[in-house]
Amino acid sequence: MASNIIRRVARLLxxxxLxxxxxxxILVxxxxxxxxxxTATMVMDENSITKDWENLANIDPNLVAAVIASEDSKFCDHWGFDTEAIEQAARDNAKGGRIRGGSTISQQTAKNVFLWQGGGYLRKALEAWFTFWIEKVWGKERIIEVYLNVAETGIGTYGAEAGAQRYFxxxxxxxxxxxxxxxxxxxPQPKKRAVINPSGWLAxxxxxxxxxxAIVQRDGLDSCVYD
Incomplete structure (x- = not known):
């Protein structure tokens, strides 16, 4: 009896x-x-949603370079995971204090598109799964295009186009x-950080x-986006 239950559970699992x-x-x-x-983040947002999908050709290269400079300077070199950044984040977090992450743009895109915000080992494992596949199937150009269209750019505002219209x-x-x-x-914190007239550390x-x-564009750190 017990063996039958185990087999049934194993088969269902x-x-x-599969x-x-x-x-x-299929989704990837x-x-x-x-x-x-x-995305799940949009669905769970308590605010009314503003979004407007734009092809990468209609997003200024300055924003691509800015995001790479700010979020993931090795975007064109890694395979979805920046092991050095992950190890450094682990060392820093072990010391206590402010928790920092080592997520790449690819990981953030996987999370934003397929998963939910927040931590937990299950979500991180699923994030790694989707990150691997979007790197294999999408490639860098598509990853940055999707990222710049689904990232939260303000309260109830998603994507580069909606953000540009809102702020500028x-x-x-x-x-x-x-x-x-x-x-x-x-x-990183679009609900809290000011885009218009930032001050102090944020400025x-x-x-x-x-x-x-200028360094990203000069050194070709965005070259994989425009091949």
Whole structure:
């Protein structure tokens, strides 16, 4: 009797895993071509949602460079995971105090598209699964395009275009280095960080990102996006 129950549970578990693998790969393949219509973060947002999907060609390269400078300077070199950043974050977190992460743009994209916000070992494991596959199936250009369309850029605001319209009153197709750097500086905490007239540390952080935009573009740290 007990062995029958164990076999049944094992069979159901195997079926569930197969369904998950199949469905997740179908979604990854579909979103290589189809704009992501909605994410769990959007659904769970208590505010009214503003979003506007734009192709990467309609997003200013300054914003791409600003995001790479701010979030993931090795974006074009890693395979989805920055092991050095992860190890450094683990060392820093072990010391206590403010918790920091080592997530790449690829990991953040996987989380934003397929999963939910927050921590936990299960979510991190699923994030790694989806990160591996979007790197394999999408490639860098599509990853940054999706990231810049689903990332929260303000309260109830998602994507570069909606953010540019909200803060600057014009399209994301023409963002100055100053505008791009201020948007990038606010990305980690878009509900709390000011894009318009930032002050103190946030203003200095934005200025630092603006200086690094030129370095990203000069050194080709965004070259994988425009191959």
């Amino acid at each position: 195997a079926q569930a895993i 369904w998950f693998v199949g469905l997740s790969l 393949i579909a979103f290589k071509w189809i704009p992501v219509p909605v 009153g014009h399209s994301a197709a023409r963002l100055s280095p100053d505008e791009a750097s201020r948007m990038a500086a606010a990305l 200095r952080h934005g200025n630092s990102i603006e200086r690094r935009i």
